[in-house]
Amino acid sequence: MRLRQLFVIGLALSLLGIGVPAWSQDDPRSCNDLMAEDTPAYVVCRWMATPEEAAEIARFWLDNDGQNMRDTGPMDPIVIDCTESDCPTDSEGDGQSHDVGSPDVEGAEDGGQPECPTAEPCFVDPDEVTGAAVKKAAETPAGQAVKTSATSGMRVWIDAELADDHQAGNLAEAAKKIAALAAQPGVAGIRFSSGLGYDRTFATADELDTFVASASAALRKLAPGKKLAVHTAVPVFGCGAVAECAEALAKKHPLLDPDRIGAWLAKGLVDQLSLDGGHLATEYATWRIDAATAQRNQWIQVRARAWDAYAHIAAEDTGFAAPGGSRLTTEQATQTITDRIAAPLQDAAAGTITLWTRWQDAQGQVSRVYGEKWAANPTWDQLKKLTSIRPRLATLYDPATPEVDVATDLRNLSEVFGQLYIRTA
Known part of the structure; x- marks a missing residue:
């Protein structure tokens, strides 16, 4: 210097x-x-x-x-004279000297770990994911879906919810199960919470911050190298320059403070942030802000805060699906794709778009983008044409409730989507 x-x-x-x-x-x-x-x-x-x-x-x-040089040595060295009758005999070891790297006891290996009659080691680090746990995870529906998706060419994420486990004091054990699933070949990352700060799981902002930091630290240690993601919403972004709107929504959603969420990104707690767009059509009616304007306001705010410099930003949309299947005409589907897929990508704020293609409500009613049993419809046909942006399109999939079967479902999804979030039970 x-x-x-x-x-x-x-x-x-x-x-x-x-x-x-x-x-x-x-x-x-x-x-x-x-x-x-x-x-x-x-x-x-x-x-x-x-x-x-x-x-x-x-x-x-x-x-x-x-x-x-000798005079600088340690003063008053500790000396044990074992010729005395009161020499301690309760210390560890067998009382014999061993060469460096040799077993400490008969039958031991790797410098002292005793050999066990079973395939698993006698000692298991409580902070590690064992091979048995990884094998067990591979046999679950989610694990089988990960294996099947490997042949589809889609980039795979594990979609889990750790917020309830954290609140119940079970975060460590739940994180191990998710990490074991994420250890399957082909998994790129883990989304560890959805609706974060929006679903009232946490009472205070400090509780929310503690959860994000704790879950991130646990998964970074248990699943090194895997990307971490969360899903949330920032309603105040849709207000744009309307101060009254911003003030009202900040009071309505106190946990969804942009500065707080931005700090998660700046600190490296998450690598991907997915922003939900389900509220954009209805939240701002009082201030005469329509869905298109609210969406544009949101992405302007994201760009202004340079969030994409810290993490990958995604837009999440449920609006293409309807009970039974999408009812949009070809013209309506094309316009919806323009408004809700092309616009966020062209605004250079969202890097990917996550579409909900199928879900089931509490009454058992199924909403889909495609038709029942993969029947064709105009919306699905138009989405299949977006081959140039396929890597930027993602969807969620629950292997516990397949449309037909996992192999058939993933084959059809891979025709539209380049990324897949596999839900866990």
């Missing part, structure tokens, strides 16, 4: 026509004579200790057979 400062100062002064006098060669600590003749004048050499001083320092430590 000092050399860099000298270089900058020297360069600046030379540009101003001011000369910098060279350090005197008569300085007893100067070693400029050891440098090449073409060394710039602003580069100087000084001994920290002259050769004579260095020799004197060496003599101090080496004289008298290194007595000064």
